[in-house]
Amino acid sequence: MNPLYGAVEAGGTKFVCAVGTGPDDLRDEVRFPTTTPEETLKQALDYFRQAQKKHGKLTALGIGSFGPVDLDLRSPTWGSITATPKPHWADTPVAPLFRKEFHVPVGFDTDVNGAVLGEHRWGAGQGLDTLIYLTVGTGIGGGVMAGGSLVHGIVHPEAGHILLPRDPADSFKGSCPFHDNCFEGLAAGPSLEKRWGKKGSELGPDHPAWDLEAHYLALGLQSFLCVLSPQRIILGGGVMDQPQLFPLIRKKLLALNNGYIRHPSLTASGVDAYVVPPGLGNRAGILGALALAEAAGKGL
């Protein structure tokens, strides 16, 4: 029998919890809104207590969390959400709570690092070792795998905050309170809405918003390409539900590279397999958390 894992996709808006062994055996998924840590974490703990009664003992747990988070295994605050502006959640020890309750290994990482691990394990990153998973939604976040390992460094990647050249025709100032002209401030969902006065989902597929959006996304991808040389770039999140974006982004990325980095992935025939949606679709987050559990269970 396969080991049974618990998974928590700890988002700023909602929590998703599930138990299972992999993408074809994800059981009992529950969702509830993210309110206060007391209420929300109690709901999650209660869920896994009940799930264990029903499905048996968990081998390990995985948590992909909104951030910033403390991933330093030697830190006294490992496993916490740290300096988030989200009310009530700053300095909340999440992973230690689950470890204390269930006495199992707990894998803890950013939601996007979880997603890139899940895509590597079961999705669009299988067989590769250097990948970026970018979510474009309420914010922009990047999960990074290099040489088969998730990148942490001093904190963890904050790929949405690279600074980009603003399009000369774009007078929108950006919506990031920390940075003028950062990727997230120019291209996340709220910026799209503020710039055009309508939610992205209400703009038609031919609206000029998408060409500008694809331009900024391609600029961001060009930076990731140059710094990390990823073998594949996976784009998820609510904004990427607009299917017209993918061909635009691919074309603009090739134009920005302008033949400089030469590789079959950076050609008109190769780029469709290079810049791709998540292989796990909208389950990339929860399956990413499951992959974190699996890795923790194996002592990775």
Place this chain on the structure above:
Amino acid sequence: MNPLYGAVEAGGTKFVCAVGTGPDDLRDEVRFPTTTPEETLKQALDYFRQAQKKHGKLTALGIGSFGPVDLDLRSPTWGSITATPKPHWADTPVAPLFRKEFHVPVGFDTDVNGAVLGEHRWGAGQGLDTLIYLTVGTGIGGGVMAGGSLVHGIVHPEAGHILLPRDPADSFKGSCPFHDNCFEGLAAGPSLEKRWGKKGSELGPDHPAWDLEAHYLALGLQSFLCVLSPQRIILGGGVMDQPQLFPLIRKKLLALNNGYIRHPSLTASGVDAYVVPPGLGNRAGILGALALAEAAGKGL
């Protein structure tokens, strides 16, 4: 007795060859100009033939090369310089030549990946695992280590070609034939010279060139910080011989981050140890090649 390694710093302007066991035992360094592959590689091979007679059999060789290079161990052209614009050198199989001649393991990587490995082994990156080594000279190149391994991905990082927001007061168009507004085109040595009409080494330390140069360097570093979350950023190359640049870059990087990523390294008291010159000084290149040899000799 320690194993003896051979090291080749294969630069676009000059080759440096040496044998030794580490930074305190680097013997017989020779330098010669990079002319044609036939002439230059023959000189390098001859050097090691003679060096073996004098110092004994080499255990392994390491080559840190100008690029782009093929680092894919499964590729039939592994160990070659590939699509370089440098006359005569495109598609030159460098590493296989040394492997065939000396029958030892040959470590082959970009010059900057070699440098980051050398800094990790003996210099400013000791004890860390996620680092970037940036050289700012005739071009801008970045070597990247993540989780203790050198980053390759589809090709290798080309960190000098991220696109940056141009300073509104800067009318210089950039000098990269491939990209408007790329880091290298705005901030490498030749751009400095074209923008100000004098070589960097001829501009006084109070010249306004340095403030703008530091601005672009900080913009580049901000992107590396967000994508890779490095534990330290090491800046080498001829342009960085201007010591007034370091304090300017550090101050501007903190201003660009604007308190967003919170870490002791990103504070006024921590940044001096975060953005640093190479611990190996101007020997970072050749010692990097030696570190590549050591890693190859150990089968890493």
